Amino acid sequence: MGILCAEIEPYLFIGKQGSGLLMCYDVVIIGAGPAGLTAGIYARSKMMNALILDSGRVGGQLVSLYPEKGIHNYPGFETIQARKLSDKLYAQAESMGCEIREFEKVNEINNGEEELIVVTNKNTYHAKSVVIAIGMGSFKPKKMEVPGEDELTGKGVSYILPSKEELVGKKVTMFGGGNSAIDMALIADSVTDTSIVHRRADFRADESTVNNLKNSAVKAYMNSSLVSINGTDKVESVTIKQDDKEIVIPTDLAIINIGISADLDDLKQWDIELNDDGLVKVDFDMSTNRPGIFACGDVVSYPGKYKQITTACGEATTAIFMAYKFAKKPYWA
Numbered sequence: 001m002g003i004l005c006a007e008i009e010p011y012l013f014i015g016k017q018g019s020g021l022l023m024c025y026d027v028v029i030i031g032a033g034p035a036g037l038t039a040g041i042y043a044r045s046k047m048m049n050a051l052i053l054d055s056g057r058v059g060g061q062l063v064s065l066y067p068e069k070g071i072h073n074y075p076g077f078e079t080i081q082a083r084k085l086s087d088k089l090y091a092q093a094e095s096m097g098c099e100i101r102e103f104e105k106v107n108e109i110n111n112g113e114e115e116l117i118v119v120t121n122k123n124t125y126h127a128k129s130v131v132i133a134i135g136m137g138s139f140k141p142k143k144m145e146v147p148g149e150d151e152l153t154g155k156g157v158s159y160i161l162p163s164k165e166e167l168v169g170k171k172v173t174m175f176g177g178g179n180s181a182i183d184m185a186l187i188a189d190s191v192t193d194t195s196i197v198h199r200r201a202d203f204r205a206d207e208s209t210v211n212n213l214k215n216s217a218v219k220a221y222m223n224s225s226l227v228s229i230n231g232t233d234k235v236e237s238v239t240i241k242q243d244d245k246e247i248v249i250p251t252d253l254a255i256i257n258i259g260i261s262a263d264l265d266d267l268k269q270w271d272i273e274l275n276d277d278g279l280v281k282v283d284f285d286m287s288t289n290r291p292g293i294f295a296c297g298d299v300v301s302y303p304g305k306y307k308q309i310t311t312a313c314g315e316a317t318t319a320i321f322m323a324y325k326f327a328k329k330p331y332w333a
């Protein structure tokens, strides 16, 4: 039985289908990173009933990749820890009345009679519009692919920075050369002995960040590659190669921060048109090739795109404005 969203009042349950009661949302937002949460906040400010679904925990990359890192470029906060910014966005979306469901992966977005049908690993939802905000998809941190890495993961090898309390008294070696690797090395340096290993001669981070590193006690090994991570039950050291010379650095925590691999196969299943880079092709109004489906955040690409939190939030604002016009059809649209 199809459900005609156009005829349904917000929040009205309209009957039983399968094992659960169904309702029709004005918008279903896929992904609860900065883009999805901002979309939820804007949807509620337009009195749209909004459901946000995430395959993992709320917060996106901010909680799964760099919870301890300070964010220095989000307006309104000189510096805010990533986890705290995520908590604030979550609290705001929830207090405004968004329904948020964690650990629900969206598998399908099908066309109904006059609505879109979103199928997850747990439920089926009906919506007048959909906003795709899945960032890098089911992303995974990139690995160094060296002996000892897999065996010692969770035993001293980590892809995110543990809390400061957990770092005290441990020797930390960070791998990577971007802003986040340096930021995390500086956090570690504030409580413990820290080294950073980068395979190139120069860091690829902002000048101010590199200056902070130079003024810190972090020991930098440039032009260096990781040979192995050593230890039996836990990490004891790492071996690096610099100018054909092997150096062993005593280490308790080897933190790998060399980027993430995106997994965006879902988009192909959803018949969403993609650019050559595999990211979503949108019009200037964040619309995709499928009517009623909009996209925002890291999952979207266009010339000049800069993958940042503020960019994700701005695109979400536009996506929801267009979803509102599509779902509510105001007389002035």
Ligand SMILES: Cc1cc2nc3c(=O)[nH]c(=O)nc-3n(C[C@H](O)[C@H](O)[C@H](O)COP(=O)(O)OP(=O)(O)OC[C@H]3O[C@@H](n4cnc5c(N)ncnc54)[C@H](O)[C@@H]3O)c2cc1C
Pocket (backbone or CB within 6 Å): 030, 031, 032, 033, 034, 035, 036, 053, 054, 055, 056, 057, 058, 059, 060, 061, 062, 065, 066, 070, 071, 072, 073, 104, 105, 106, 107, 133, 134, 135, 136, 137, 138, 180, 260, 266, 296, 297, 298, 299, 307, 308, 309, 310, 312
């Ligand atoms: C190490 C690092 C440091 C960074 N530092 C900064 C910084 O200091 N300042 C800054 O502005 N930017 C920074 N960024 C970039 C910033 O994190 C991203 O631009 C931002 O997270 C994009 O937000 P998003 O909501 O588009 O995607 P994400 O944050 O990736 O969120 C997407 C969400 O969608 C969910 N999802 C994926 N597939 C599905 C599915 N099929 N069904 C349901 N849910 C799904 C994921 O679980 C995830 O929670 C950094 C990035 C990294 C990797």
